[in-house]
Amino acid sequence: MGVFKRPWLMLVMIFLPIAAGALLSVLLQTFGQPVPVLVFKMDIGTLLLFAGAFLTLIVAALYAGVQLQEREARTALQKALRDAERSRVRFLRRLDHEIKNPLTGLQAALTNLRESGSVQERERAAQNAVRAVERLSRLLADLRKLSDLSERPAERLPVDVPKLLEEMVDAAHSHPRYAGRTINLMVTRVPWNLPAVTGDRDLLGLAIYNLIDNALKFTAAGDSVEVRALEDGRAIIVEVADTGPGIAPDDLHSIFEELYRGANARGVEGSGLGLALTQRIVDLHGGQIAVRSHQSEPRGTIFTLRLPISGG
């Protein structure tokens, strides 16, 4: 009931009948003849009884209203707490899994280092240990970014999105793992160039890079990756699209959760925090992120970012 949520509307509703009554009474008594409608006598005791009962009714109704509101608020709070607890447990379970694997690798590498006789095997064990440590460090670094994002003030300066996209595409190109891959960058320039968005250039860069990195990670050499940017007067829309295997419909609503790994993403390198980070950054800029994906032909995935234009 929207009326109860707007105090001023409630006041109008309460006082409207009495105001209308008073107005009509004054009008009739000033301009018309008195018309008797109902005539009765009441002794003072009965009148007081009625007045008392009337007041009690009003107070009881008010009290019931307040109680009802409080109960609703309590139920909503309890639900939020239960949800938070559930997502905390889910997060811890996923974290346990993400730590378990590199730690097992590290343990095995250290055993080989201690027990193996050959120099080559010991060298390989040391390399494996370093790799496991790197994986754990990456996870830790991404976890820190997530917690930092909630605490740190973000920069609020004009950001040239096409320039940033160019830089991030270049950065992805220069990664040795993606050598030889093509990324098509398309930015609308007619009839005007894209306006600036206000925000933290480095954070937006990270958000966009994560999407490009994902697109490259989940596609093979023959697939295409496109980065597109346009505007609709209110926001700049950035799309990162690929012709990869697509995301399973069951995974689609969970991929922005921290440490969630969809069926496709198991065994793929990464902390499992990239999309959660991207979403957090987009939220921080008052923007939105959405995803569409098909696993049957024409297959692929499109991530869409909407970033509000400065002053738009």
Next chain:
Amino acid sequence: MPQDGVKLLLADDDSTIVDSLAPFLERAGFHVLLASDGASALDRIHSHHPNMIVLDVLMPRMDGREVLRRLRRENIWTPTILLTQVGESAERALALEEGADDYLNKPFDPHELLARIRAVMRRSRPGERSLSNAWMLEAGELRLDRRARRASLAGKALDLTPKALSVLEYLMTHPDEVVSRERLLNAVWGWEYPAGTRTVDTRMAELRRGLEDDPAEPRYIETIAGEGYRFMAEVLGQG
């Protein structure tokens, strides 16, 4: 570069870290003294006068920051590395007040710690406060007021973004040192990511424009190909 005879105090309450780092630093030629909490670190500094201090922040009895504040209040300027993150701009002034010469965030590669120790020792002059502890830095016509977060060139205020200013601050407090992009990211942004090195280059270009520094013939910031950047002018500190 062997560090024979240089006394280094390593204070950390985690024995797995101390047990592995101490022999590593001994192999590098340091004479390593150990402390497992803040209070005993302070005692050992008073009794053994180390030449270099590496302090963890979270320690029982007295945390690393408090140990450092007390030392600086007693006018003891022994070069010190804090094992934590430098704060964001609001915290930066506080970080400056606590008086560390450098920061290193866990987890770190022991070789990185060694490189930092060597760099800090090379910069330090016994008994004197270091550039990291100075509020005002000057290099030629360039002035950086770290408290007011303002920079000027030949008396004219420079219009720099907070990030570019922090990059300048880091380079000026580490003059003549080759600072990698990854290290700048860690120190100024607080975290690294694959495309982050581009981010550093973008801010560096902004900084150079502000400083009117030609990358081909730099007066202040030199690019060391494949390694990073080096602040090449002589830096003087005040206060």
